[in-house]
Amino acid sequence: MTKGQEYVKRVFEQVKADNAHEAEFLQAVEEVFDSLAPVFDKYPQYIDDNILERLVEPERVVSFRVPWVDDQGQVQVNRGYRVQYSSAIGPYKGGLRFHPSVNQSIIKFLGFEQIFKNSLTGLPIGGGKGGSNFDPKGKSDREIMAFTQSFMTELQRHIGPDVDVPAGDIGVGAREIGYMFGQYKRLNGYQNGVLTGKGLTYGGSLGRTEATGYGTVYFAEQMLASIGHHFEGKTAIVSGSGNVAIYAIEKLYQLGAKPIACSDSSGYIIDENGINLETLKRLKEIERERISKYLDYHPEAQFVPTGESTIWTVKADLAFPCATQNELNEDDAKTLIANGVIAVAEGANMPSTLEAVTTFQENGVLFGPAKAANAGGVATSALEMSQNSQRLAWSFEEVDEKLYGIMKTIYENAAAAAEEFGQPGNLVVGANIAGFLKVAEAMSAQGVI
Ligand code: NDP
Numbered sequence: 450m451t452k453g454q455e456y457v458k459r460v461f462e463q464v465k466a467d468n469a470h471e472a473e474f475l476q477a478v479e480e481v482f483d484s485l486a487p488v489f490d491k492y493p494q495y496i497d498d499n500i501l502e503r504l505v506e507p508e509r510v511v512s513f514r515v516p517w518v519d520d521q522g523q524v525q526v527n528r529g530y531r532v533q534y535s536s537a538i539g540p541y542k543g544g545l546r547f548h549p550s551v552n553q554s555i556i557k558f559l560g561f562e563q564i565f566k567n568s569l570t571g572l573p574i575g576g577g578k579g580g581s582n583f584d585p586k587g588k589s590d591r592e593i594m595a596f597t598q599s600f601m602t603e604l605q606r607h608i609g610p611d612v613d614v615p616a617g618d619i620g621v622g623a624r625e626i627g628y629m630f631g632q633y634k635r636l637n638g639y640q641n642g643v644l645t646g647k648g649l650t651y652g653g654s655l656g657r658t659e660a661t662g663y664g665t666v667y668f669a670e671q672m673l674a675s676i677g678h679h680f681e682g683k684t685a686i687v688s689g690s691g692n693v694a695i696y697a698i699e700k701l702y703q704l705g706a707k708p709i710a711c712s713d714s715s716g717y718i719i720d721e722n723g724i725n726l727e728t729l730k731r732l733k734e735i736e737r738e739r740i741s742k743y744l745d746y747h748p749e750a751q752f753v754p755t756g757e758s759t760i761w762t763v764k765a766d767l768a769f770p771c772a773t774q775n776e777l778n779e780d781d782a783k784t785l786i787a788n789g790v791i792a793v794a795e796g797a798n799m800p801s802t803l804e805a806v807t808t809f810q811e812n813g814v815l816f817g818p819a820k821a822a823n824a825g826g827v828a829t830s831a832l833e834m835s836q837n838s839q840r841l842a843w844s845f846e847e848v849d850e851k852l853y854g855i856m857k858t859i860y861e862n863a864a865a866a867a868e869e870f871g872q873p874g875n876l877v878v879g880a881n882i883a884g885f886l887k888v889a890e891a892m893s894a895q896g897v898i
Pocket residue numbers: 550617618619620621622661689690691692693694712713714715771772773774796797798823824826827
């Protein structure tokens with residue numbers, strides 16, 4: 450074993466002992482640590498500085514009670530979180546997730562990923578994440594408002610435009626950001642840089658809604674170009690049917706591909722004619738319906754309920770997991786490969802298990818890891834912060850052009866780091882190393898922090 454390998458192994462054993470019950474967090478840490486040994490062999494001073502031990506410990510973990518009253522007049526209580534992971538390169542930045550599965554392990558895995566993702570964007574943003582085990586499904590607008598106002602009443606004491614800037618994630622979109630912004634303003638006065646993903650009438654950026662999905666497809670375009678391919682004539686599977694999935698589908702169409710399947714937690718649909726984007730947007734963005742409703746408008750499509758088979762059994766050239774963590778396992782990877790998949794780009798955070806990633810890589814499938822491929826969302830959030838500071842609003846084209854440039858640069862930097870550290874083509878290793886190096890250098894420069 451090299452010194453770097455010994456160091457990474459030793460720290461990971463300690464992280465496991467200290468966080469034994471946090472499976473998702475340990476999975477995210479393992480994926481990053483697995484890439485970093487050659488960095489420590491090249492820069493042994495980072496071993497002497499105990500850089501990993503420091504980086505893996507969040508600067509701050511806040512957990513709080515969120516009491517609210519439902520439409521029946523019953524008092525409900527949920528648990529809220531904000532993990533302020535690393536401010537080495539900028540204020541904490543990262544989304545808020547409202548989903549019943551949210552716990553400290555999930556928020557810490559997302560916050561840890563966010564450090565490297567945000568570093569890769571090239572913009573001055575640190576890593577953070579938050580959320581609640583609140584389940585927005587089936588709740589009235591009034592209940593959503595009651596919950597989000599209570600959530601922000603506590604969260605507001607921990608955030609600020611130069612301190613920590615939350616945004617959306619699963620279960621948190623324009624409506625939730627709007628209510629939270631309103632509540633923050635009542636308590637602290639107007640500070641438009643405190644949240645991103647805001648509505649266009651009160652400081653939001655054109656292109657933020659589209660950014661994560663578009664960015665993932667721009668990243669995949671770079672991956673395909675590296676082997677002389679393009680989207681024209683290719684079919685795609687996109688899991689999920691939320692913000693990321695919808696705008697990945699939109700950009701795939703614009704670049705000449707045909708998305709034929711998408712999903713929600715109830716099941717998946719296949720439409721060999723291509724998913725009708727207008728129907729999908731109406732069902733998901735306006736009516737908040739289940740995906741099977743799609744068949745009411747397109748009876749030629751098929752619906753397969755969850756439990757029968759997964760969306761990864763659909764034959765297609767490209768796969769974009771855009772729903773949630775660990776939605777694609779080793780068996781799914783093998784099925785995709787048997788069906789001839791060429792490229793996989795992760796719109797969601799950690800959607801592929803560690804075994805699935807290895808399976809793709811060992812079988813020559815182009816693989817774009819989440820922290821690189823889905824960084825367009827947070828990058829555009831940082832562009833929203835810039836516009837807020839300038840008191841300007843850029844055009845859609847200006848934002849989209851910047852997003853495209855950022856995704857291309859992330860691809861190039863990840864590919865170059867993979868090459869430099871002896872694993873050409875391995876974008877997992879490349880993204881982890883490129884993201885890490887900037888944070889490590891910033892931490893070293895700032896002393897023992
Ligand atoms: P949305 O809430 O808009 O959509 C989430 C979609 O994923 C829904 O279709 C949902 O189905 C499905 N889904 C969520 N949880 C599960 C689950 N446990 N099992 C099956 N399906 C599930 O969220 P986003 O589109 O914003 O986020 C999707 C992914 O992208 C997440 O991993 C998020 O962290 C990541 N991401 C988001 C960014 C953003 O800017 N929004 C930026 C970067 C990454 P259902 O409605 O049935 O629950």
